[in-house]
Amino acid sequence: MKRSIEEHAKRFDAKAEEYDEDKSPEYHACRDLVIELAAPTSEDVVLDLGTGTGAIALALAPVATRIIGRDISRRMLDQAEAKADAAGIETVTFDTGRFLEPNFEGAVDIITTNFALHHLDDSQKRLAIEQLCTRYAPRRFVLGDVMFFDRPDPDEPFYNPEVDDPATVGRLVEAFTEVGYAVTAVKAVHDQVGVIVAQPLP
Numbered sequence: 003m004k005r006s007i008e009e010h011a012k013r014f015d016a017k018a019e020e021y022d023e024d025k026s027p028e029y030h031a032c033r034d035l036v037i038e039l040a041a042p043t044s045e046d047v048v049l050d051l052g053t054g055t056g057a058i059a060l061a062l063a064p065v066a067t068r069i070i071g072r073d074i075s076r077r078m079l080d081q082a083e084a085k086a087d088a089a090g091i092e093t094v095t096f097d098t099g100r101f102l103e104p105n106f107e108g109a110v111d112i113i114t115t116n117f118a119l120h121h122l123d124d125s126q127k128r129l130a131i132e133q134l135c136t137r138y139a140p141r142r143f144v145l146g147d148v149m150f151f152d153r154p155d156p157d158e159p160f161y162n163p164e165v166d167d168p169a170t171v172g173r174l175v176e177a178f179t180e181v182g183y184a185v186t187a188v189k190a191v192h193d194q195v196g197v198i199v200a201q202p203l204p
C-alpha cells in the first residue's frame with residue numbers, strides 16, 4: 003500500500019466537501035455500470051465498501067431492503083449521511099469500516115465497491131476479496147475501479163502513481179476465481195477503468 007489507511011482517510015477527509023464536483027465521464031460511466039450490474043431486488047442487503055459520499059449506496063437505496071455503506075473517511079461519510087437525510091432515505095446505514103474489517107456482522111446478498119479498492123496493494127486486494135467472499139458469500143460482487151486492461155500509463159488521469167495502486171484486470175479476475183467465484187462479466191469503460199462482476203460457482 004502506497005499510503006497507510008490513516009493517510010488515505012486524511013486525504014479523503016480533506017477533499018470530502020468538494021468530492022462530488024467535477025467527476026470525469028469515465029467515473030460516471032463506471033458508477034452507472036456498478037449500479038446497473040448490482041441489480042438488487044427488494045429483499046437484498048447490499049454492502050458498499052469505500053462508499054465515500056454514497057454514490058452507489060444512495061442510488062441503490064430505493065431498490066434494496068438495506069444498504070450498508072462503509073468507508074475509512076469520517077468526512078466522506080458525513081457527506082453521505084447529509085445526502086441521505088436530505089433525500090429522506092432511511093434504508094442506508096453509513097459507518098466507518100474498511101475492506102479488511104468491514105464492521106458489519108449481518109448477512110449480505112450483494113457487495114459493491116466503486117473506485118476504492120485500488121488504494122490497497124495487490125496482495126491486500128486479493129486478501130480482501132478472499133475474506134469478503136468467504137465471510138459474506140454474496141450472491142454477486144460488483145467491483146468498479148481503476149484497473150489495467152493494457153499497460154499502465156501514469157500520464158492518464160485515472161490514477162496517481164504516488165498514492166494509487168491499481169491492479170491488472172487479470173489479477174482481479176484471478177482473485178475471484180481462486181476463492182471459488184466465477185467472473186460473469188468484465189466491462190471496460192476505458193483501458194484503465196472497468197467493472198468486474200463475480201458470483202459463486204454453483
Ligand SMILES: C[S@@+](CC[C@H](N)C(=O)[O-])C[C@H]1O[C@@H](n2cnc3c(N)ncnc32)[C@H](O)[C@@H]1O
Binds near residue numbers: 073
Ligand atoms: C475515489 S473514492 C470513491 C467513493 C465512492 N465509492 C464513489 O464511487 O464515488 C474512494 C473512497 O475509498 C475510501 N477508502 C480508501 N481506502 C479504503 C479502505 N481500505 N477501506 C474502505 N474504504 C477505503 C476513501 O476514503 C474514499 O472515500
